[in-house]
Amino acid sequence: MTSESSAIADHFVLDLATLRKPFDWDAAFGGNFRSNEIEVGIGSGYFLSRHGLENPESRILGIDKEGSEVWRSADKLARHGVGNARVLRADALYFLADYVADSAIDVYHIYYSDPWPKTRHHKRRLWRPEIVPLLERTMKPGADLFLKTDVPEYFDVIQGVLGAAAYLELVEDKRIDLEPLAGDHETNFQRKAREKGHPLHWQHWRRKP
Ligand SMILES: C[S@@+](CC[C@H](N)C(=O)[O-])C[C@H]1O[C@@H](n2cnc3c(N)ncnc32)[C@H](O)[C@@H]1O
Numbered sequence: 001m002t003s004e005s006s007a008i009a010d011h012f013v014l015d016l017a018t019l020r021k022p023f024d025w026d027a028a029f030g031g032n033f034r035s036n037e038i039e040v041g042i043g044s045g046y047f048l049s050r051h052g053l054e055n056p057e058s059r060i061l062g063i064d065k066e067g068s069e070v071w072r073s074a075d076k077l078a079r080h081g082v083g084n085a086r087v088l089r090a091d092a093l094y095f096l097a098d099y100v101a102d103s104a105i106d107v108y109h110i111y112y113s114d115p116w117p118k119t120r121h122h123k124r125r126l127w128r129p130e131i132v133p134l135l136e137r138t139m140k141p142g143a144d145l146f147l148k149t150d151v152p153e154y155f156d157v158i159q160g161v162l163g164a165a166a167y168l169e170l171v172e173d174k175r176i177d178l179e180p181l182a183g184d185h186e187t188n189f190q191r192k193a194r195e196k197g198h199p200l201h202w203q204h205w206r207r208k209p
Helices: 003-010 025-029 046-054 067-080 092-098 119-124 131-138 152-163 188-195
Strands: 035-040 058-064 085-089 105-111 139-149 168-175 201-207
Touching: 003 067, 025 058, 035 046, 046 058, 046 067, 046 085, 046 105, 058 067, 067 085, 092 131, 131 139, 131 152, 139 152, 152 201
Parallel strands: 035 058, 035 105, 058 085, 105 139
Antiparallel strands: 139 201, 168 201
């Protein structure tokens, strides 16, 4: 990145240290948007940039705990002129717990979250019981949650975690390796998993009204 392109990418990056609690969407994005969306675990920002361009009425906050992914994504947002997306380096559960206001979110996207297969690492998983009350508090009534995973054992874990959330209902459940989704944005992880022949699961959950 040149210093000029880095300065442009800078515009898309939020700094946790300077954010107010609760997170102020108008200050970060400007007003006049119809919905607030969060993507957790943006990786290189492939989904974030395409989804942002296709949904100009939404403001989309992409969160990743890795600074390198945040900067890679910011560079993509800058190159493609995705004015309705921002990126933030943070632990997503910490951000949800401490910064996101009650009923602030219309849509969550969580794609190919790290499965952390070793038992001693399970506490690092995103899909663990602690996420259930955070989603409940922050999702608007009727809000959507979209997820994907390519790890069958982790898919079962996710079903246990979300199945225990009485406020959620499963709207749709698909194997997307068998049937491509209309308009799907294949992430880097999705492409690699598909090429390895892994079963890909896609689900849409909704917070009950
Ligand atoms: C397996 S990658 C998938 C990236 C992208 N969604 C894709 O499909 O290509 C998971 C991403 O989630 C991020 N991540 C994992 N745990 C996180 C957490 N607690 N908070 C924020 N980001 C997290 C990782 O840094 C990584 O970029």
